[in-house]
Amino acid sequence: MNKAQQKILEAVGLLSKNRLTCSSFSKKHILDVRKKSAEIKPPSFMCAKRKDCLILAEPWFRERGLYFSWGMLGGSVLISIFLYMALIMPWFSDVPVGIAEIFLLTFLTFLGFLFSYPLFFAAKSELKTQGLQYTIFNTDSNNVHFVSDVDFKSKTCRWEECTFCLAYSAGSIEGYYYELKGYLFNEDGSVKDSFSFDDYHYMISNSDNTRQAMIKDLSVRFEYVRRFMEEGSDSVEPVTGSLDLKPSLSETAHRFQPRSKASEGKKFHIIYSIVRAVFLIPFSVQVVGHYFFCRYCRLPQWPQNVIDECGKDIFPKR
Numbered sequence: 001m002n003k004a005q006q007k008i009l010e011a012v013g014l015l016s017k018n019r020l021t022c023s024s025f026s027k028k029h030i031l032d033v034r035k036k037s038a039e040i041k042p043p044s045f046m047c048a049k050r051k052d053c054l055i056l057a058e059p060w061f062r063e064r065g066l067y068f069s070w071g072m073l074g075g076s077v078l079i080s081i082f083l084y085m086a087l088i089m090p091w092f093s094d095v096p097v098g099i100a101e102i103f104l105l106t107f108l109t110f111l112g113f114l115f116s117y118p119l120f121f122a123a124k125s126e127l128k129t130q131g132l133q134y135t136i137f138n139t140d141s142n143n144v145h146f147v148s149d150v151d152f153k154s155k156t157c158r159w160e161e162c163t164f165c166l167a168y169s170a171g172s173i174e175g176y177y178y179e180l181k182g183y184l185f186n187e188d189g190s191v192k193d194s195f196s197f198d199d200y201h202y203m204i205s206n207s208d209n210t211r212q213a214m215i216k217d218l219s220v221r222f223e224y225v226r227r228f229m230e231e232g233s234d235s236v237e238p239v240t241g242s243l244d245l246k247p248s249l250s251e252t253a254h255r256f257q258p259r260s261k262a263s264e265g266k267k268f269h270i271i272y273s274i275v276r277a278v279f280l281i282p283f284s285v286q287v288v289g290h291y292f293f294c295r296y297c298r299l300p301q302w303p304q305n306v307i308d309e310c311g312k313d314i315f316p317k318r
Contacts, residue, residue: 021191031180031226054139071126085105131299133149133196166180178218
């Protein structure tokens with residue numbers, strides 16, 4: 001991936017801007033892995049606890065497929081408009097087609113591919129470059145196996161090597177998102193690698209009260225991970241859920257709206273999907289995107305020693 005392509009992915013938000021920087025906010029909110037907290041909150045978002053391993057998906061897993069769906073849709077619309085102007089409109093006009101007109105039509109075709117390329121590239125990158133991201137905490141070996149936010153490769157580090165902190169993830173007019181993040185630093189203090197895990201915390205405003213609520217929520221969720229790694233798997237309660245990579249459309253929609261109830265049975269599943277497709281088109285585009293992402297995204301490739309350490313049944317698969 002060249003620098004131009006990296007800029008495209010950063011511009012659309014596929015590449016995190018804090019993947020190689022530790023902000024002043026994160027430095028002020030480093031989580032002490034030796035300090036026990038009285039409050040604890042089990043993860044409830046796309047997680048699994050098996051044997052001595054805790055698996056947590058990255059914070060934006062439920063939104064994965066968004067770039068694929070909107071990128072393919074937007075890119076197709078853009079290129080169709082330019083190709084229509086370049087290849088179809090001249091046949092319905094009385095203007096004679098000369099060298100200048102041929103040059104203009106060729107230029108319009110080029111513009112169509114130029115403007116649609118970033119969207120198609122973002123869609124392809126999300127599916128085949130970024131792929132599925134998750135973190136495995138192994139309390140027996142004290143290893144952390146993660147998919148890097150920097151280059152999307154599977155890597156391993158020691159629990160004590162990581163610096164865990166709260167980090168700003170994204171923000172817009174609709175609110176602010178914060179997440180749990182692990183950093184690995186070089187000797188000179190620069191960020192060597194990073195990864196994110198568990199669900200994000202959404203703030204509708206940046207007031208003192210909502211900020212304190214965010215800090216508390218993420219801290220008590222990290223306490224579950226801390227106790228799991230420091231005190232063993234028996235020190236925390238079991239978690240329900242799994243990284244299901246073959247969800248139905250109904251189950252996929254339920255991930256976007258956790259308060260809704262996933263339909264049961266094929267008949268209700270079809271009705272449920274049709275209703276969403278008709279009345280919530282933008283929502284349905286994202287649902288379909290996540291549906292295809294789960295089925296066709298690139299899965300991390302782990303070394304054999306990691307598979308032997310954790311057991312092959314630990315890793316999400318289709």
